[in-house]
Amino acid sequence: MAKVVVGMLGFGTVGTGVIRILDQHSGISLKKVAVRELSKKRALSAPCPITANPSELVDDPEIEIIIEVMGGERPALDLLTAAIEKRKHIVTANKEVLAKHGPELFKLAASKGVAIFCEASVAGGIPLISTIHKGLEANQISSVTGILNGTTNFILSSMEEKGEDFNAALAKAQELGYAEADPTADIEGFDVAYKLSILTALAFGHFANPKDINRKGITSVMPEDFKHARDFGYRIKLLGSTSAAGDAVDVRVRPSLVPILHPLANVSGANNGIVVDGDAVGELMMVGPGAGELPTASAVVGDLINLASALKLPDFASYFQAAIEPGWAKLAPAGDRRSAYYLRIEVHDHPGVIGQIGTIFGDHHLSIRNIVQQGVSYDHASIIIITQDVKEANMEEALAELSKKEFLKTVAACMPIYAAGGKHA
Amino acid sequence: MAKVVVGMLGFGTVGTGVIRILDQHSGISLKKVAVRELSKKRALSAPCPITANPSELVDDPEIEIIIEVMGGERPALDLLTAAIEKRKHIVTANKEVLAKHGPELFKLAASKGVAIFCEASVAGGIPLISTIHKGLEANQISSVTGILNGTTNFILSSMEEKGEDFNAALAKAQELGYAEADPTADIEGFDVAYKLSILTALAFGHFANPKDINRKGITSVMPEDFKHARDFGYRIKLLGSTSAAGDAVDVRVRPSLVPILHPLANVSGANNGIVVDGDAVGELMMVGPGAGELPTASAVVGDLINLASALKLPDFASYFQAAIEPGWAKLAPAGDRRSAYYLRIEVHDHPGVIGQIGTIFGDHHLSIRNIVQQGVSYDHASIIIITQDVKEANMEEALAELSKKEFLKTVAACMPIYAAGGKHA
Numbered sequence: 001m002a003k004v005v006v007g008m009l010g011f012g013t014v015g016t017g018v019i020r021i022l023d024q025h026s027g028i029s030l031k032k033v034a035v036r037e038l039s040k041k042r043a044l045s046a047p048c049p050i051t052a053n054p055s056e057l058v059d060d061p062e063i064e065i066i067i068e069v070m071g072g073e074r075p076a077l078d079l080l081t082a083a084i085e086k087r088k089h090i091v092t093a094n095k096e097v098l099a100k101h102g103p104e105l106f107k108l109a110a111s112k113g114v115a116i117f118c119e120a121s122v123a124g125g126i127p128l129i130s131t132i133h134k135g136l137e138a139n140q141i142s143s144v145t146g147i148l149n150g151t152t153n154f155i156l157s158s159m160e161e162k163g164e165d166f167n168a169a170l171a172k173a174q175e176l177g178y179a180e181a182d183p184t185a186d187i188e189g190f191d192v193a194y195k196l197s198i199l200t201a202l203a204f205g206h207f208a209n210p211k212d213i214n215r216k217g218i219t220s221v222m223p224e225d226f227k228h229a230r231d232f233g234y235r236i237k238l239l240g241s242t243s244a245a246g247d248a249v250d251v252r253v254r255p256s257l258v259p260i261l262h263p264l265a266n267v268s269g270a271n272n273g274i275v276v277d278g279d280a281v282g283e284l285m286m287v288g289p290g291a292g293e294l295p296t297a298s299a300v301v302g303d304l305i306n307l308a309s310a311l312k313l314p315d316f317a318s319y320f321q322a323a324i325e326p327g328w329a330k331l332a333p334a335g336d337r338r339s340a341y342y343l344r345i346e347v348h349d350h351p352g353v354i355g356q357i358g359t360i361f362g363d364h365h366l367s368i369r370n371i372v373q374q375g376v377s378y379d380h381a382s383i384i385i386i387t388q389d390v391k392e393a394n395m396e397e398a399l400a401e402l403s404k405k406e407f408l409k410t411v412a413a414c415m416p417i418y419a420a421g422g423k424h425a
Numbered sequence: 426m427a428k429v430v431v432g433m434l435g436f437g438t439v440g441t442g443v444i445r446i447l448d449q450h451s452g453i454s455l456k457k458v459a460v461r462e463l464s465k466k467r468a469l470s471a472p473c474p475i476t477a478n479p480s481e482l483v484d485d486p487e488i489e490i491i492i493e494v495m496g497g498e499r500p501a502l503d504l505l506t507a508a509i510e511k512r513k514h515i516v517t518a519n520k521e522v523l524a525k526h527g528p529e530l531f532k533l534a535a536s537k538g539v540a541i542f543c544e545a546s547v548a549g550g551i552p553l554i555s556t557i558h559k560g561l562e563a564n565q566i567s568s569v570t571g572i573l574n575g576t577t578n579f580i581l582s583s584m585e586e587k588g589e590d591f592n593a594a595l596a597k598a599q600e601l602g603y604a605e606a607d608p609t610a611d612i613e614g615f616d617v618a619y620k621l622s623i624l625t626a627l628a629f630g631h632f633a634n635p636k637d638i639n640r641k642g643i644t645s646v647m648p649e650d651f652k653h654a655r656d657f658g659y660r661i662k663l664l665g666s667t668s669a670a671g672d673a674v675d676v677r678v679r680p681s682l683v684p685i686l687h688p689l690a691n692v693s694g695a696n697n698g699i700v701v702d703g704d705a706v707g708e709l710m711m712v713g714p715g716a717g718e719l720p721t722a723s724a725v726v727g728d729l730i731n732l733a734s735a736l737k738l739p740d741f742a743s744y745f746q747a748a749i750e751p752g753w754a755k756l757a758p759a760g761d762r763r764s765a766y767y768l769r770i771e772v773h774d775h776p777g778v779i780g781q782i783g784t785i786f787g788d789h790h791l792s793i794r795n796i797v798q799q800g801v802s803y804d805h806a807s808i809i810i811i812t813q814d815v816k817e818a819n820m821e822e823a824l825a826e827l828s829k830k831e832f833l834k835t836v837a838a839c840m841p842i843y844a845a846g847g848k849h850a
């Protein structure tokens with residue numbers, strides 16, 4: 001069989017892994033790699049010419065597949081668009097460009113009869129996308145929920161194990177190379193939101209517009225929350241979820257309490273773990289490395305091999321390409337979501353405070369499962385509440401009313417509690 | 426698109442689930458179902474004619490795909506052979522017939538240009554086969570290890586949680602429908618061996634002959650072993666594993682100790698959990714329902730949809746069919762395997778017994794990590810040993826020598842300890 005000729009945009013960590021793995025696969029010929037800086041020192045020398053001009057790849061009629069591992073929104077978007085226009089198939093690890101421009105890119109690809117494979121864009125080495133798309137073909141997916149960011153999972157694991165505060169754990173993660181110098185995309189949940197946008201497309205047929213995704217990062221999680229969570233039998237994890245909600249989809253990123261005995265609670269360090277809920281299969285969970293040179297490259301090269309070996313099949317894109325509709329997913333109003341909640345409310349310790357909180361919660365249809373008051377100093381107490389399953393809009397109204405009370409210092413934590421089946425309930 | 430016409434052999438639990446799920450999929454037309462007893466009462470009536478004569482399906486030129494969910498070696502083998510001879514594609518959930526006759530069936534299928542899809546034959550609803558075959562395409566697999574039998578996992582979980590002995594836990598599993606009236610295939614590890622034979626074919630290219638698989642069931646696991654295992658930080662699980670061992674494959678079924686914090690230890694009840702170790706991805710774990718009507722049918726119908734939608738592609742079997750070679754896998758000598766071990770040795774409590782055991786172990790190059798003696802009665806003590814990583818052949822020689830000693834009552838337990846990376850080491 002003739003070799004399939006491919007070009008690669010980007011030669012960072014993932015690109016290096018791709019070259020290492022491709023070395024063992026004879027059916028694919030890497031013709032050229034485009035980089036931003038030709039002079040940059042690299043761990044590996046490319047087995048082919050390198051150029052600083054990506055058009056040399058995009059315009060090369062011999063190249064059938066473009067591997068895009070440069071990341072970021074631009075210039076990736078323009079290069080992918082140009083490559084698809086030239087009828088090249090795409091293998092990409094770029095979650096940001098897919099999340100922000102998935103509808104237009106997939107529409108263009110469909111019109112040109114080419115495929116976009118993106119296994120590496122979500123959950124690194126875990127073949128989550130092919131599992132949803134092919135492995136669970138017989139299922140209606142009701143939700144996909146999981147730990148989708150290794151950096152924040154590492155930070156939360158450190159905080160829990162060592163009792164460190166957020167800044168100390170972040171600094172350590174940066175020192176070890178698990179977090180970027182600018183950690184915003186990870187710690188504020190943007191990275192998870194991008195991945196959820198793609199998972200929403202796979203599970204429900206439309207990308208979710210990342211700017212509309214209900215998103216909360218981990219910067220406000222405090223060491224004492226791990227202790228209280230533990231006392232009630234939970235760990236704290238940054239969960240992303242996309243769930244069917246009538247004719248809409250609920251997509252959210254939230255630090256959440258996970259029951260200690262649930263396998264998601266035991267996904268530690270830089271791993272990812274995802275629960276897919278399907279109507280026939282029930283709960284399926286996958287755990288593995290969510291990032292890293294070789295795991296992510298494993299997903300890129302897996303796509304590449306699957307794509308390369310299918311190229312000779314006529315109209316194969318219609319078979320292999322997930323059915324993704326134009327336009328954005330309709331997102332459910334955030335307030336409709338039901339869930340149990342963990343709250344930590346810091347108050348001036350006046351007589352009757354618990355009673356007033358109880359009254360406010362009752363007025364807003366919030367049932368309390370557990371409530372514990374702990375004195376902190378003579379005028380300061382922490383009140384820890386675990387609610388029953390409640391509606392988020394009611395919770396917000398209650399907290400708004402609470403915020404007017406003089407006894408309130410702050411609502412220091414308000415996190416949903418994960419329940420099996422992908423529902424925060 | 427014209428509907429793909431299929432026939433189904435068998436209408437038990439899985440067949441019922443297939444009909445339920447197929448009801449939601451319009452591209453597939455179920456023409457006829459063959460059963461052993463026409464008069465048997467069923468949970469569901471078939472949406473098509475039923476016959477007691479399977480030749481009506483196998484000989485029907487209109488039927489393109491045969492779904493085989495009857496199970497067992499015969500008459501399944503003859504029917505599958507006849508169907509493949511007639512150039513029908515196969516979707517089967519039958520681990521026993523594949524494990525025992527995989528080489529001949531896949532060889533015949535290749536010669537006739539048809540595909541055999543068998544996702545449902547291993548790990549029920551977990552899309553393990555497609556993950557190994559397609560999701561991890563870029564990887565050299567070094568091992569697949571896991572909990573592959575829900576019945577024994579349920580029994581072991583009960584024994585651990587309730588302190589029950591094996592017979593009580595088995596009786597409860599039978600009462601709840603988790604175990605068959607004749608539980609031999611599950612509790613003696615045959616079922617796991619069949620699944621390992623198929624996983625060996627997927628991961629290493631040849632089926633493992635089930636009669637040569639090193640197999641030990643769970644009947645000799647005692648309640649006190651769970652307690653001792655727990656004291657050292659382990660749970661007991663029935664693990665099946667297939668691992669590369671030089672130019673051979675080590676395939677085995679063993680009750681094993683799993684570190685409590687490893688996710689495999691937390692696969693409870695009737696679930697399955699599998700760790701796949703690949704050179705690029707590292708450790709990937711999947712957990713989900715390993716049996717049951719809808720989960721298993723989810724895998725059958727997933728195969729069916731994938732196969733049906735690919736039928737129009739020319740020569741698609743060469744793309745979709747896993748590359749499985751004729752003949753059986755070369756199995757590594759069992760004694761070569763290295764592992765840490767848990768032992769429980771019951772002895773007449775004479776002075777110097779521990780010293781003699783230590784000497785025998787030392788003579789056979791067995792390093793001991795922990796040793797604990799517990800008095801049981803005035804003349805009876807239990808000696809619990811955790812070894813370092815040792816060679817199984819050395820362990821067997823030491824136990825043979827120990828068996829000649831007058832102080833020995835019995836070696837009540839000798840179980841390998843699972844270590845990450847799929848190695849019992």
